[in-house]
Amino acid sequence: MVGAGILVGGGRRSLDRRRMQQQIWRRERWLVALGIALHAVYMLSIFDIYFKTPIVHGMDPVPQRFTAPAKRLVLFVADGLRADKFFEPDSEGRFRAPFLRSVILEKGRWGVSHARPPTESRPGHVAIIAGFYEDPSAVTKGWKANPVEFDSVFNRSRHTFAFGSPDIIPIFCSGMPHSTWGSYPHELENFASDASFLDQWSFDQFHSLLNRSYDDPKLRELIMQDNLVIFLHLLGCDTNGHAHRPFSSIYLNNVKVVDQIAENVYNLVESYFKDKKTAYIFTADHGMSDKGSHGDGHPTNTDTPLVAWGAGVMSPKGRHSYQPDFGVHFVDDHKHDMPTPKEWGLDNIERVDVNQADIAPLMATLVGLPCPVNSVGNLPLAYLQLNKAEEVEAALANTKQILNQFLRKSQIKKLNSLRFKPFKPLTNYSFILSQIEDFISARDYEAAMKSSKNLRTLSLSGIHYFQTYDWFMLMSTVTLGYVGWMINLLLHVLQSYTILSTNSFMKKNQVVPHGSMKKKVYIAGCLLMGLISFILLVENSPLLYHAYVLMCVFLWTRIFSDIHLLKVIWGLLRNRHFKANLNLLAISAVAFFILEVLVCSFFERKLYTWCFLVVGAVAAVLMSSFVPQRPLIAAFVWACCWFLSLFTLMPAEIPDNTNLVIVSGAFVILVALTSIWFIVSGENDNFRQLITQLERDKSKFPLLLFIQILLVGLSSLMVWLSTSHRAEEKELHVVHQIVNWFTAGISIILPLFSKPALLSRLTSIFLGFAPPFLLLSIGYEAIFYSAFALVLMGWILVECATLYFTEIKVTPVIVNLEDNLISSHGEGSLNLSHIRIPLTFMVLFNVAFFGTGNFASIASFEISSVYRFITIFSPFLMAALLIFKLFIPFMLVICVFSALTKLLHLPLLGCYFLVILFSDVMTVHFFFLVRNTGSWMEIGNSISHFGIMSAQVVFILLLFALTNIYTKDIEVSSLHSLSRKKI
Structure with missing residues (x-):
């Protein structure tokens, strides 16, 4: 009867435990779903708080009240052309753009156009052609489809002719009836070849159009109209910059190509029309970083050339000695203070910098069109050849167009607000307008111009006020x-x-x-x-x-x-001893300090160098204390941390070094052989058993690991073959492409068939992801992969030493339940000391990102990394490969993290929730660091930092689900169980 009672009681306890687990699982599913939804929604809040879409409808265009100086406008946009490579001379002292340089010196005006993050093609073209900065919702549509309809210079033209990239031309022309346009197929965008022929294609299409017009009266009549816009999109510099970097001879030669095209178009147009009524604008949508990418606010991405000449454009002016060479300071605190470099040779020619959105009102004024109704650009009068009265009229039209936006936003907010707060500085805007008209009537143009500029500045401030009203x-x-x-x-x-x-x-x-x-x-x-x-x-x-x-x-x-x-x-907190509460407070303070260091690392990645120098020494001391009979292991941990500390001192722009990638393959094999040796040989002692989780008499050299080592060797060979052939033939060999895909694909599957013992499985995972990582590497990041794996091994050794010390040298009772709020209570419970696991994970997870030279920005990827798999332009596949490469070190961290939770008998989801909690502490910090003033680089980085931390929750969850496939069947036993098996 007693036995039956015990069985019944045990059964009830088991049933209660199962019910409690089911309740926990239900709560966790809802909690995970809630967390994903919250971070997705709150990540979008940044745009509502700081960067609300500038587009409003219901406004009338403001026509010009003077005769347009030009009948037609030719717009050249050299995609991806950075300013310094355009203006500076080559190694022999010859300038790469001789025609446009002669324009700067003899015919027109020049300056630097400053783009705004994200420095991508679509938002750059929208700023140039429509005059406003891209609606953030376009991010969700890949910058391709119009998320909202907007006005543009093309819309206002009588007719627009456009030729160029299929990613740009259809954005502005596909739904516009008064346009003639053409674009080449995506297949021509091959990163393995010189893409300057794409620019020649655009010119050939325009040349063919003019030739056809001689035999087509209707086409000729269309071309001879006023208010005409001709747009040539030149993609070559962007494609060559991605493929070969902006320092390459191919990219620099492409600068000469676009200059030649500009000259040919100029000669062609002038000989065709013969009326000297054509205005020309040459610029770029964004630049190109040294590592062949763009997207963030670095000056190499935001600084682009601007050259204007032709009808209505002022001739060059000398720069007086007393004038500061700081360009022009425009609205919204974005100051362009870069002095003109001496090597440009333009010190004596006045330079007029603009914000990228200022180009739209400039083009509209030149060709006599109303400025796009949503434009926020300031008309740069220093580019225009107008008399005083026309200057005032042009400035007033620009001011009225911006004022209309303010009035419309104010009207919408007033109609929808229960308690409306007007923008007080503009309550008397009608009086200011009438005053300006009086000044114009009295021919007091200076006073009219001053009042107009002040009203425009107030209007822009008012627009900003209503964009951040809530x-x-x-x-x-x-x-x-x-x-x-x-x-x-x-x-x-x-x-x-x-x-x-x-x-x-x-x-x-x-x-x-x-x-x-x-x-x-x-x-x-x-x-x-x-x-x-x-x-x-x-x-x-x-x-x-x-x-x-x-x-x-x-x-x-x-x-x-x-x-x-x-x-x-x-x-519980009130009834605990003061010492216990002090311990809780101290651990919380240490955790908060570590998280703040991680926040600072987004701005200064060298902090990780100091971090690993200190951690290496501390870990070695702990190992010497816990396992004094194994000094070599303590030295190993110290050396691994110090080795990894070197990588955050290296340049963020990863230099190409194929030989280093090949050598790193041998390093991967050496690390794997060391791990295998540790598994199959050595003394059969308790500490080694705890790490390997294998019984000595059943250990043997694993055949699967040998196959994986061969695949690593094959991938190193393919790195050499693929790169050498592409350098000679300028294209990717089909056989090489097939072998690379096969090697990468089969290698990431093999770890699933490895032994479920802890070290064997982790070694197999390390070898499994090495081939794709090597094939996607271009330089020192390939060495980082092995160095990072060694540090992860060191983490395992430290945790095993801690477990060995507590189970054998001390007592199985680790924590006093009465002295800790978070206390150990059998398998699956957490205590305060376990906070070290998610904190260490957070540090290593961030090192996995920063260690390969990636800054926390949207331009942190090396697109040349994918050229051993694909060279034909395919944005989604290329992005998938880049993200996969970035995720490989993350997956190693999570696999080790999951294995350690099993080894220490900790709840994986409990530790995951602590990781999310720590991530959100950093997210809130970055939330308050987001800004919409200051330099555009600061704005772009602040948004990127917040976005990365917000997305980290979803990324970690997805990676946990993915790595669980590799780690779910890892078998671990306690030290006592292993000892009993051995006996």
């Missing part, structure tokens, strides 16, 4: 939402993975949920949600506003519904 409300809501999410996460970890999760503790502390109280809290939360939703509906707020607020209210409702748990936690 700033305080949104900042407060999102911040409270993040805090609510983190508290929910912490409560879940405490309730599911610590002493608070046990039935005995719940009964002892009478932690019994009050159903009636929960209902009341949820009813109150629903009423609050309904009230806020009603207010937002009345104000016609965007749907995302509802999502921000409702998510915040929901999270805090969940917190207050668990008020009983909060009371228990508070009671």
